[in-house]
Amino acid sequence: MNRSQLIAIGTAAGAAALVPRGLRAAGPVELKVSFFPGASAWPMYMGIESGIFARAGLSVTLVPTPNSADLFAKLDSGTYDIAHTSADNPIAYDMAGAGTANHDFVSFFGVDDGMQRLVAKKGIHTIEELRGKTVAVDAMTTGYAFALRETLSVNDLNYNDVTWVSAGGTAQRYLSLTQEKFDATLITPPYDYQANEQGFVTLGKVTDFIGPYQGIAGVARRAWLVANRATAIAYVRAYRASLVEVAQNRAAAIPLFIKHNDGLSIKAAEKSYEAAFRKGIGFHRDAALNLKGMQTILALRAKYAPPGAGADPLPYMETSIVTASA
Numbered sequence: 001m002n003r004s005q006l007i008a009i010g011t012a013a014g015a016a017a018l019v020p021r022g023l024r025a026a027g028p029v030e031l032k033v034s035f036f037p038g039a040s041a042w043p044m045y046m047g048i049e050s051g052i053f054a055r056a057g058l059s060v061t062l063v064p065t066p067n068s069a070d071l072f073a074k075l076d077s078g079t080y081d082i083a084h085t086s087a088d089n090p091i092a093y094d095m096a097g098a099g100t101a102n103h104d105f106v107s108f109f110g111v112d113d114g115m116q117r118l119v120a121k122k123g124i125h126t127i128e129e130l131r132g133k134t135v136a137v138d139a140m141t142t143g144y145a146f147a148l149r150e151t152l153s154v155n156d157l158n159y160n161d162v163t164w165v166s167a168g169g170t171a172q173r174y175l176s177l178t179q180e181k182f183d184a185t186l187i188t189p190p191y192d193y194q195a196n197e198q199g200f201v202t203l204g205k206v207t208d209f210i211g212p213y214q215g216i217a218g219v220a221r222r223a224w225l226v227a228n229r230a231t232a233i234a235y236v237r238a239y240r241a242s243l244v245e246v247a248q249n250r251a252a253a254i255p256l257f258i259k260h261n262d263g264l265s266i267k268a269a270e271k272s273y274e275a276a277f278r279k280g281i282g283f284h285r286d287a288a289l290n291l292k293g294m295q296t297i298l299a300l301r302a303k304y305a306p307p308g309a310g311a312d313p314l315p316y317m318e319t320s321i322v323t324a325s326a
Helices: 003-010 012-018 039-049 068-077 088-095 145-153 170-178 191-197 206-210 222-227 229-248 250-259 266-277 291-304 320-325
Strands: 029-035 058-064 082-086 105-110 117-120 134-137 163-166 184-187 201-205 216-221
Touching: 029 039, 029 068, 029 229, 039 058, 039 082, 039 229, 039 250, 039 266, 058 229, 068 082, 068 088, 068 105, 068 216, 082 088, 088 105, 088 216, 088 291, 105 222, 105 229, 105 320, 117 191, 134 145, 134 170, 145 206, 145 291, 170 184, 170 191, 184 191, 191 201, 191 266, 201 206, 216 222, 216 229, 222 229, 229 250, 229 320, 250 266
Parallel strands: 029 058, 029 082, 134 163, 134 184
Antiparallel strands: 082 216, 105 216, 117 184, 117 201
16 A cells, blocks of 8 residues: 555545455444554554544454453454454464464464563662562463563573563553562553553563564454455555554544553653654554564474474465555
C-alpha cells in the first residue's frame, strides 16, 4: 500500500482500497482479536476508534488476555480469530500439542521487536545484582522466557543463579513487580515507564543483549487463514493503515493511549511513543515478520528447550498475507 492510499483512508476511495474484492459486497466481518495490553496494541486502538477497521469491512472486538495459556486455548477453540502475541508462542504451543494439527498455529504478520525491558525492584541497579534473586516470566517454556535466559546468560548469570516464577502476562507481572512479589521481570511500554516513576529500575532492553528478535506477531490457525484469506488480507491492510495513522498523528495518539491505560501519565505515554516509533526499533512499519528475529527465536529454543523446533523459521510463518495486502 503506497503513501497516497494511506492518506486517503478517510475517503471512499481509501476505504475501498482497504477492502479485498471478496468482502466488498458483504456486511462487516466480525473478528475477535486477543492481545496483551501495552504499546503493541496502539494501532488496534486507533484502528477501531478512528473507523479504519470499519471502513475495511471489519468489526473488530479486542479481548485482553491474562496469559498465553488462556489465549492459545481460546484461539485453538475458535473463540478468538486472531491473536497478537509473542511469535515464539505459536511455535511453543504447536510443539506441546496444543494445536488442532501439527504447526496449526502460525505467525502471519509482524508487529514489533518485543520492546521488552528488564525492570528490577528498587535497590537493584545491575543485572549481576539479580544473582540469588527471583525473576518472573509469563510461562517457563513460552514467550520471552528464553529471551530473558539469554539476557542473563550474556551477563554471566546461569539458570540456577536465580529463582524463576511464572506470573502471567505483562500487565499482571507489572502489578506483581510493583507489589515486590519478585525482584525483576521483562515488561514493555508503558509498564516499564510506570514502574520507573515508582522507583523501579530498567536494567536494559532485551534486543541490546540478544540481537534481532521478532516480538509480537499476528497469529492465527492455518485452517482459519485458508478459510478466511480475504478477511486476513483486509485485517493486515487496516492494521497497517492504523499503524501509519498512529505514527503520523502523535497529537491524537497520546491521549488515545492514555484513555486505554488507566492512571498512565502524559510523560509515560510520551516515552512509550518514542520507544515504539523511534526509527529502527519498536513497530515494524511494513508489518512484515523479521526473518532474522524469527531465527533468533529458534536458536534460543534450540539452546534452552532441546530438542528444538529446527533452524528454519519458514514452517512457522505465513508470509503471503502481508504480500497480498501490499
